[in-house]
Amino acid sequence: MILETIVTTQDRDGRPHIAPMGVHVEKDALLILPFRPSRTLDNLLATEVAVVNACDDVRIFAGCLTGRRNWPLAEAERIDCPRLATALSHTEVVLERFEDDAVRPRLHCRPVHQAIHAPFAGFNRAQHAVLEAAILVSRLDRLPWEKIERELAIHRSAVEKTAGPREREAWDWLMEKIRTHRRAVHGP
């Protein structure tokens, strides 16, 4: 199973970094697969720790993809690494095995501590829609425009029907980024 999470890391000088990552859940490990180049990859290799944050504020996913990375952080408990202050729960991990790859290395991480901070409120379709749109935005250079438009049309209706203010704001950031990209590549 893949969980869409926010992975927090820091470099050797303590500069934090946050990035949405689809984390693969294995029997005793969490597998993080960053595409090169990646600060998450560099930081994890340098410090050998990370925090995998479960988070329902989809503005953080959309924000990271649209240049808004300044989200409140707190200290992890067992490792020297920041975690998201607003995470519903977080898992602190240490790097156990590194499988290098020219495109997408595999970082096998062992959970060493987990904490729950707030209840899971239930599923929301607009949150899912924002995640799908954020993934499209992360692949704007690689996807055909028709596919982006087709998928956005499907997800837009979930936002219109079920979003709250956070989901609407996140969706608007992503749509603005897509419009800018479209103008740059395809003209007005």
Ligand SMILES: Cc1cc2nc3c(=O)[nH]c(=O)nc-3n(C[C@H](O)[C@H](O)[C@H](O)COP(=O)(O)O)c2cc1C
């Ligand atoms: C829901 C979601 C899941 C993502 N999963 C991954 C992933 O597994 N690996 C990856 O390299 N990028 C993933 N991305 C894109 C990264 O978050 C984005 O490209 C980021 O800047 C990664 O580079 P960084 O480590 O330098 O921040 C995902 C984006 C979203 C919205």
